[in-house]
Amino acid sequence: MLFENLNIIDPILKALKDEGYTSPTPIQEQSIPAILEGNDLEGCAQTGTGKTAAFAIPTLQLLYGKKRVEKAPIVIKALVLAPTRELAIQIEESFTSYGKYTGLKNTVIFGGVSQRPQTEALKAGVDILIATPGRLLDLMQQKYISLQHIEFFVLDEADRMLDMGLGHDVKRIIAKLPKNRQNMLFSATMPHKISRLMDSILVKPIKVEVTPVSSTIDTINQKVYFVEKRNKKALLIHLLKDKSFESVLVFSRTKHGANKITGDLVKAGIEAQAIHGNKSQSARQLALSNFKEKKIRVLVATDIAARGIDVDKLSHVINFDLPDVPETYVHRIGRTGRAGAEGVALSFCDAEERELLTDIEKVISKSIPVVEDHPYIISNLSSITSTSSAVKNKDVRKKAYAGKSRQSSYFRKNKKSS
Known part of the structure; x- marks a missing residue:
């Protein structure tokens, strides 16, 4: 199986080739078509299996198609929530790499640093926002961010998000999202509390599980x-x-x-x-x-x-x-x-x-x-x-x-x- 067989558009295929990627991992092979078809998705895969590309590639493609048709002003249409600064930065780097030929703009916000460079980037306009919950809520309260145009919502590392005590913040953010949106939730493990969270977010999701829960990679x-x-x-x-x-x-x-x-x-x-x-x-x-x-x-x-x-x-x-x-x-x-x-x-x-x-x-x-x-x-x-x-x-x-x-x-x- 090659990325070309997943109906991925040429601008993204070109970027993937630049990165040296030709074949999708199992989580990517199963997730990308389901997301491109407009389904909510519940992905369970251990770390290191390529989860970021599994949601970044189809999100970029769907946004690219809408942008070419609508030619609307730049507003935040996709939100990715991550539990830590390092993970948020990594996700933003992936969106930048895979989307460099699409013309879509993305940025990342997180706490622990001055907010000014982040707010300046937001003022310039972004299509995709990657954020940690605390800084996102802070900038929402300051009126720098509106979530009213969100069409795609990704909750990454959901199990760690709850383990870190961020569940309440996540729920506050979800309450501000439009009801009509496409949702993607990814987690390495699926304890009962994740199941309850999924039920409150996902609508008739496609379930993708490429490895047993709590297993370790054979390699x-x-x-x-x-x-x-x-x-x-x-x-x-x-x-x-x-x-x-x-x-x-x-x-x-x-x-x-x-x-x-x-x-x-x-x-x-x-x-x-x-x-x-x-x-x-x-x-x-x-x-x-x-x-x-x-x-x-x-x-x-x-x-x-x-x-x-x-x-x-x-x-x-x-x-x-x-x-x-x-x-x-x-x-x-x-x-x-x-x-x-x-x-x-x-x-x-x-x-x-x-x-x-x-x-x-x-x-x-x-x-x-x-x-x-x-x-x-x-x-x-x-x-x-x-x-x-x-x-x-x-x-x-x-x-x-x-x-x-x-x-x-x-x-x-x-x-x-x-």
Whole structure:
């Protein structure tokens, strides 16, 4: 299957060719025709499967057709909501790339930076607005933005949006949208609370699910290192001596931890920078830019700050700390192995994290292979690994892990710290 077989218009096909894209991913192959036919769409696909292009390409094409016919003044006709600044920026870059020959204008707005450049762009006129909920509501209140002409609404990463406590803001925004519009909702997981949100937004949607919920991509080589907490830093530095670790995203559970890991790596002569919520937006964008341009080899991040990081050929993801919520593991390792490429995901597990590892293995329905040949292996490894009983049957998860309440309480507690 080629993009040419999806009835995509020449201006967009030309842009896709410029980007080196010829064949759609499964989520794109199923979503693009459904959206072009005017259907609401419910897309469930894990990160790294090409969700952004799945809604950006048809939205651009539909707007392009309307603009050529109507020749109306530029007003915001498409709104894309994203949970984090990094993801919003990534989506805006995709719209810019795919739509560069259409004449359509897009911009992105988010908090943490001066609003003036954003309001100036809005005054100049945009067809497509990509936004985080907080800044959007702020500028709506200041009368810089009107949503009365919206014809296309995209809610991306809906599960993380709710996990971050943004559900109320999302509902306030939806209440301001015209009732007659086309809706697209994308999410990596589909818990019950997402189902309720979908019911309130979507009208007779086409459902597209290209991978099992909470599964991990087959092209990612997953391994776990059992290591004492005090030796994690030494193990990380030991691994990074291997030059095959070309670009590495390291996950820390806390902002303080991310700073400490980064400092230790720099002291060891390894180029690294941190990205988390306490960093200014300019510092976050600089770190991400340096990472993408290979000026640094290691980026250390917290979960929320890393949402939306899309780096070509990211060779490794390392979980320095295991996540408290097992589904977060899926999101983390999905940063590598994107668009069919191979990737490696390594996890450090100390004795106190053994239960977290078990929860993760239950969610992904597989045991993660243990690396025993390393200099910092736990001395009593047999006693640790004997407790490992990864659950192969997903039905057991319902009994073994009451994830919903635990996930919600975790994000309420860590909304500020991560």
